[in-house]
Amino acid sequence: MTAHRSDGERDFRTTLGEALDPQEIRSRNPSAVAMDVLYLFTTAFFTTLAVRGFWPAVIAATPLVGMLYFGWNSSRPFFVTQLVVIVLTVIATAAGLVPI
Numbered sequence: 483m484t485a486h487r488s489d490g491e492r493d494f495r496t497t498l499g500e501a502l503d504p505q506e507i508r509s510r511n512p513s514a515v516a517m518d519v520l521y522l523f524t525t526a527f528f529t530t531l532a533v534r535g536f537w538p539a540v541i542a543a544t545p546l547v548g549m550l551y552f553g554w555n556s557s558r559p560f561f562v563t564q565l566v567v568i569v570l571t572v573i574a575t576a577a578g579l580v581p582i
Contacts, residue, residue: 518560522567525549529571530580 528549531542553561574580 518563521549521553522564525564526567526571529568530575530582533572533575 525546528542528546532539532546550561550564553564571580
């Protein structure tokens with residue numbers, strides 16, 4: 483059952499719950515899950531590049547926006563997962579845990 487707000491948009495908590503639902507991941511095709519992981523890895527790479535300075539951010543902006551646009555049009559749970567990966571990557575880069 484999906485929770486809806488009065489204006490017809492889905493509740494953010496419901497979307498986040500769907501993104502983290504293990505049953506949803508198990509029911510998907512393994513190659514589709516592998517492609518999603520590849521997209522998330524590439525999103526993390528461009529995020530790492532984007533926080534390195536002005537020119538790296540300019541270089542990473544277009545592909546990163548394109549990947550976020552794809553995630554938004556693909557499914558809301560995948561888009562939320564991309565945002566979580568971006569936040570975690572920024573934290574890991576700022577902490578010096580990313581080798582690049």
